[in-house]
Amino acid sequence: MEQSLVLDGESLVGPGEIRRIARRVAAPDPGHLIVARAELALSLDVSIRQFKSDVEPDAIIERLTDALHQIRRRFHPEVWDVIVPIAQSHPVAHYLHQDPLTRWSFEKPRGYSGDARLLDFIYGRPEIENAVASSSNLGRSIYAYTRNASSSVAVRERRDILARRVDEIASARPGSTEVLAIAAGHLREGPLSRALSAGAIRRWVALDQDPMSVGTVARDFAGTSVEAVNGSVKSLLGGRHALGMFDFVYAAGLYDYLPDAVAVKLTRKCVGMLKPGGTFLFANFSPETEVDGYMETFMNWALLLRSEREMGLIASQSVTGADVKVSVWPGSNRSIVYCEIQKRQ
Numbered sequence: 001m002e003q004s005l006v007l008d009g010e011s012l013v014g015p016g017e018i019r020r021i022a023r024r025v026a027a028p029d030p031g032h033l034i035v036a037r038a039e040l041a042l043s044l045d046v047s048i049r050q051f052k053s054d055v056e057p058d059a060i061i062e063r064l065t066d067a068l069h070q071i072r073r074r075f076h077p078e079v080w081d082v083i084v085p086i087a088q089s090h091p092v093a094h095y096l097h098q099d100p101l102t103r104w105s106f107e108k109p110r111g112y113s114g115d116a117r118l119l120d121f122i123y124g125r126p127e128i129e130n131a132v133a134s135s136s137n138l139g140r141s142i143y144a145y146t147r148n149a150s151s152s153v154a155v156r157e158r159r160d161i162l163a164r165r166v167d168e169i170a171s172a173r174p175g176s177t178e179v180l181a182i183a184a185g186h187l188r189e190g191p192l193s194r195a196l197s198a199g200a201i202r203r204w205v206a207l208d209q210d211p212m213s214v215g216t217v218a219r220d221f222a223g224t225s226v227e228a229v230n231g232s233v234k235s236l237l238g239g240r241h242a243l244g245m246f247d248f249v250y251a252a253g254l255y256d257y258l259p260d261a262v263a264v265k266l267t268r269k270c271v272g273m274l275k276p277g278g279t280f281l282f283a284n285f286s287p288e289t290e291v292d293g294y295m296e297t298f299m300n301w302a303l304l305l306r307s308e309r310e311m312g313l314i315a316s317q318s319v320t321g322a323d324v325k326v327s328v329w330p331g332s333n334r335s336i337v338y339c340e341i342q343k344r345q
Contacts, residue, residue, distance in 0.1 A: 028076030068293025087297040098139030105299035116185035154335035163192035170195035183254040267318035
């Protein structure tokens, strides 16, 4: 059955909905919930004792993230659904939420997961320095770990990959290159692009559903070829934007929240917006992400994880009969998978 979800300012996908979509297997063994709850209680209680005993925060978080990853991996999704709120309400959250990155993700001040401000914590941007400085000593110690966790390293690599890809495409079409970023956030890859700073990009459209992100891009890139546009998946699929055609279209973090049916529709739409020889790139967190359990519990940041095979299936279902080249590959630590679709000349 096709899932009907809308990602826009009126109806945002929350963690509970993400977990519901992810359920694709038979009902769990009732005894597994008892075992999972016991394992969780033991791990969380150990963490509390370690925090009270001033154990090095890195050691506490590393042990806890591994325990949560194993529980998430070993047990049925419905068992995990029960585990998540139990973990979130445990007293250990008092310690973990002193980390400004974990707390921001959990509280969701902008109303949805994975917002651009959260990514700024991962990037270590100057804009979040005051929030970090005003945190407790423990909070800063935990942040030093979470901003360098495998998922955070992968997010920074993703930003760098996008900037390099823009520059590679622009080098072949200097001065005429047109780029579209979907769910652009604060467009932090923009300052890393040599082509943008050299004036070699004709147009770089940054589309986002968050008015705060759109305003930040408009301010930060004033006087450049970057155009900030307010829009969502719904408005894009509904044809509400006359954006034109592009040499490069990309969606960096959006697919983590899209069910398969919507992902296929969006991919088909993006490929249709490519000029001859143009490229569409989308990325998705992978099932090999090692900190998924911590992200879904104490960060309340649930993602639809996809393997290389699943990414390839989305691409193949989106380009049936089209003359394109599809490439799928993992990032360096395999936490994020990339899929690129290039239209033939």
